Amino acid sequence: ETGVTQTPRHLVMGMTNKKSLKCEQHLGHNAMYWYKQSAKKPLELMFVYSLEERVENNSVPSRFSPECPNSSHLFLHLHTLQPEDSALYLCASSQEGPNSGNTIYFGEGSWLTVV
């Protein structure tokens, strides 16, 4: 069982829907991340939270809205998505924020299909 759990594992949504992805980490870490993984492309960092404060937003479209209510939970709210947003969305956590040698632990991801 992974220390980082994501729900739902699979999601199909229309372009006008509003949905949310949920992530919970059981590792006592202080930083959490959202990544986008598309086929044959490098992982794309979307958001980083350290101690519940957003420290990085890599120019992600506003149709993706993160929320970090505490150090163990992270949400990604989805609204008016486009078909090209279909991908695997990975949540991750680490002991500290971005730092040298700081191992990142991933959840199993949420497969998102936008129709």
Place this chain on the structure above:
Amino acid sequence: GQNIDQPTEMTATEGAIVQINCTYQTSGFNGLFWYQQHAGEAPTFLSYNVLDGLEEKGRFSSFLSRSKGYSYLLLKELQMKDSASYLCAVEDSNYQLIWGAGTKLIIKP
């Protein structure tokens, strides 16, 4: 720009040895990670190199040459369960993780 290059796909035989290469051009260097990702599963940490040389961990070893911007992951005594994608990632001078697109390794009996 920052770039990580690794082969898209490799095929090897069960019981053999395979070397997966990773070359990088980044703004500074603070460390290099290798992750394994089975289809439909989470990427899992394999190794971390910050100094030049070879780090051995069981059947897996990882090598780094900072002067050449080069690393490889060496897998020995290949097993069918080693079929997976292997992701190389470099931590740049700002501690940003730059990821490669991954190498899909196919193991044949």
